[in-house]
Amino acid sequence: MNQLRLSPSRVNDFTNCPLLYKYRVIDQLPESPSIDAERGTLVHTILHDLFESPPQSRTIQTALDLLPSRWQAQLELKPELANLITSEKEWYDRAKSLLETYFRLENPTTFEPTYRELHLEQNLSADTYLHGYVDRLDVAPTGEVRIIDYKTGKSPKPGWEEKALFQLRVYALLYWKEHNVIPKLLQLIYLGDSNVLKNTPLESDLIATEKSLLKIAESILESMETNNWKPRKSRLCDWCSFKSICPAHN
Numbered sequence: 001m002n003q004l005r006l007s008p009s010r011v012n013d014f015t016n017c018p019l020l021y022k023y024r025v026i027d028q029l030p031e032s033p034s035i036d037a038e039r040g041t042l043v044h045t046i047l048h049d050l051f052e053s054p055p056q057s058r059t060i061q062t063a064l065d066l067l068p069s070r071w072q073a074q075l076e077l078k079p080e081l082a083n084l085i086t087s088e089k090e091w092y093d094r095a096k097s098l099l100e101t102y103f104r105l106e107n108p109t110t111f112e113p114t115y116r117e118l119h120l121e122q123n124l125s126a127d128t129y130l131h132g133y134v135d136r137l138d139v140a141p142t143g144e145v146r147i148i149d150y151k152t153g154k155s156p157k158p159g160w161e162e163k164a165l166f167q168l169r170v171y172a173l174l175y176w177k178e179h180n181v182i183p184k185l186l187q188l189i190y191l192g193d194s195n196v197l198k199n200t201p202l203e204s205d206l207i208a209t210e211k212s213l214l215k216i217a218e219s220i221l222e223s224m225e226t227n228n229w230k231p232r233k234s235r236l237c238d239w240c241s242f243k244s245i246c247p248a249h250n
Ligand code: SF4
Pocket: 017, 019, 020, 231, 232, 233, 234, 236, 237, 240, 241, 242, 243, 246, 247, 248, 249
């Protein structure tokens, strides 16, 4: 049997709804593009490319100047996106507002990122491979590491912070396993409502994250073996591409 490939997104899919995981990962059913996800991709690309410029040029104007060319490149890759946009002005205005929020939360002229879109990977066990792409990872001259992820949505409601931090704890675990250094700071930058969620991971948090990943991997492997994928209805069903074929809704 092939190794199970896990990433924070795939783990989320399975924990949100095992049937969604099956449709997306096992059956690889096509999904129509989501306007929010595509806006997220565009803003992430601009925040990535902004750091190609020297520090003093990393201004809001530089970011806004990147908007048309990066959007054109995205459209060339996926021409069907043109049908999603009913008003180009509205589309640009929303992306502009997210970028302006970024500049209110961080000043990119004051630091040099060490890595952008860093790929981290490890074999979690003999049958499970774990990987992920970190938006940005900064190593301070003193050796302290911070992991940053940009979110174009809103920050979690009180009580949901731990779930939101899971993704960054997975990256911290991967980094720790590879470099034997526990990142000092995890930072989720929410451009949707101008909030930053910060956390200092402890060794015990990362050990707990690893245990939880192993447990989830075991459940996925069991579902594969038994071909048993239970639907789990939730608010997320309203955004699920597979609602029309899902037995929980039909
Ligand atoms: S519609 Fe809901 S229950 Fe059905 S697959 Fe999607 S997320 Fe799962």
